Amino acid sequence: MSVSHKKIVATKNENSGIVRDGFGSKLGVIAAASGSAIGLGNVWRFPYITGENGGAAFLIIYLACIVLVGLVVMLAEFVIGRHSQSNAIGSFKKIAPKTPWFLTGWMGLISAVLILSFYSCVAGWCLHYLILMISNTFAGASPDAIGGMFGEFISGYSPIFYQVIILIITASIVYLGVKNGIEKMSKILMPLLLVILVVLAGRSLTLPGAMEGVSFLFKPDWSAINAQSIFIALGHSFFTLSLGMGVMLTYGSYINKKENLGSTVVAISIADTVVALLAGLAVFPAVFAFGLAPSEGPGLVFAALPNVFNHIPFGNMFGALFFALLAIAAITSTISLLEVIVAYLEEEVKISRKRATILSTGVIAITGALCSLSNTPLLSDVKIFGWTMFDFADKITANYLMPIGGLIIVIFVGWCMKKSDIENELLLDGKKPWYSDVFMVLVKFVTPVLIAVVFLNQLGIIG
Numbered sequence: 001m002s003v004s005h006k007k008i009v010a011t012k013n014e015n016s017g018i019v020r021d022g023f024g025s026k027l028g029v030i031a032a033a034s035g036s037a038i039g040l041g042n043v044w045r046f047p048y049i050t051g052e053n054g055g056a057a058f059l060i061i062y063l064a065c066i067v068l069v070g071l072v073v074m075l076a077e078f079v080i081g082r083h084s085q086s087n088a089i090g091s092f093k094k095i096a097p098k099t100p101w102f103l104t105g106w107m108g109l110i111s112a113v114l115i116l117s118f119y120s121c122v123a124g125w126c127l128h129y130l131i132l133m134i135s136n137t138f139a140g141a142s143p144d145a146i147g148g149m150f151g152e153f154i155s156g157y158s159p160i161f162y163q164v165i166i167l168i169i170t171a172s173i174v175y176l177g178v179k180n181g182i183e184k185m186s187k188i189l190m191p192l193l194l195v196i197l198v199v200l201a202g203r204s205l206t207l208p209g210a211m212e213g214v215s216f217l218f219k220p221d222w223s224a225i226n227a228q229s230i231f232i233a234l235g236h237s238f239f240t241l242s243l244g245m246g247v248m249l250t251y252g253s254y255i256n257k258k259e260n261l262g263s264t265v266v267a268i269s270i271a272d273t274v275v276a277l278l279a280g281l282a283v284f285p286a287v288f289a290f291g292l293a294p295s296e297g298p299g300l301v302f303a304a305l306p307n308v309f310n311h312i313p314f315g316n317m318f319g320a321l322f323f324a325l326l327a328i329a330a331i332t333s334t335i336s337l338l339e340v341i342v343a344y345l346e347e348e349v350k351i352s353r354k355r356a357t358i359l360s361t362g363v364i365a366i367t368g369a370l371c372s373l374s375n376t377p378l379l380s381d382v383k384i385f386g387w388t389m390f391d392f393a394d395k396i397t398a399n400y401l402m403p404i405g406g407l408i409i410v411i412f413v414g415w416c417m418k419k420s421d422i423e424n425e426l427l428l429d430g431k432k433p434w435y436s437d438v439f440m441v442l443v444k445f446v447t448p449v450l451i452a453v454v455f456l457n458q459l460g461i462i463g
């Protein structure tokens, strides 16, 4: 029933009597949670929004958000999940019965559906690029032509086909309950993705003109920063760490009581940040070397990297491996998203895992196809708040629903949960760790105030 378990660690759920299983090993938890965190957010979304928001200064704000907000929200989610031994909605009902806190879980479910809708679409693009790489389609093509091919591809109908394949793979893994699957897969394939990114960054950095890309990424131009870009950096820190919508809360409920939550949170966040930085180092030097625009939007990675592969011996094979690994990294994220919905339907609505999986995947196939179609002439004119459906699903979740969910989560832990229950979850070998008090201050005051200030600033109410 859990996403991953090496040896099953069962804990009796007092209310329902359902036996929940959990992660068997420390590495298993880190692998599965990093599997959720690391994905298209790091390799596709991070470079394109960094490019749109002026580079280095944005990167610094994003890193600050990871430390001051991301770490705290993740630990808060783990504390809620492990303490309650329940899903995103059930946890709130258990800790604070007969209060509206459980609505936070509902917001998380809506986010999961919306994220899956556009995320599976982009994961599908990777499958298509995998095939283009194998068939050596980009060989000898100019950077312009490569960019053009991307535009043409996403404005057609074939992306839906790939998207459905991604959803079917995700649903099959979630349905099977995965046993060893994800844990093993993540442990081997995530490091491999890292190696390939290092090679890519190495090649990208040695291209003529690459240094311009390095300064773009590391030499801050503070004039490019405004309320809007801070708001987007905060949103992305939630998106990239899978926060504010129940994934880490649900995974937290599967973590063995003996694990050290603090060091787990730090390990996941470091792994996630390293992958994003490597992706930036692979993309931006190439963007400048090939004369592309860093602000070109969601197509950035797909327009930039094929050029790099064209400059590597056996580049098409490297490229194929890269897009295969990226698709797999995306699937370890889509699994965590679907798991939030399925765990809820199974435990709260009490329908079978099979039904829950089929039902939710069916709904997402429809909303997902709408996102795909919003890149085609058929639905490109249908706008919600001025965004296409694809952009709406991306922006409303990352920039609004997830940070608001995170704000509620830290307020819940800081102000509603019993201090002794929180401290109990943080205990290390029965002793209170040094960061326990620091966490209390951050979760009560610093993190909620920071999130609120960024929102009020964005809305023009302060600043």
Ligand code: PHE
Residues within 6 Å of the ligand: 036, 037, 038, 039, 040, 041, 042, 115, 239, 240, 241, 242, 243, 245, 247, 333, 334, 336, 337
């Ligand atoms: N964190 C994932 C990524 O960076 C995306 C994600 C968001 C996954 C929310 C689960 C929940 O790709």
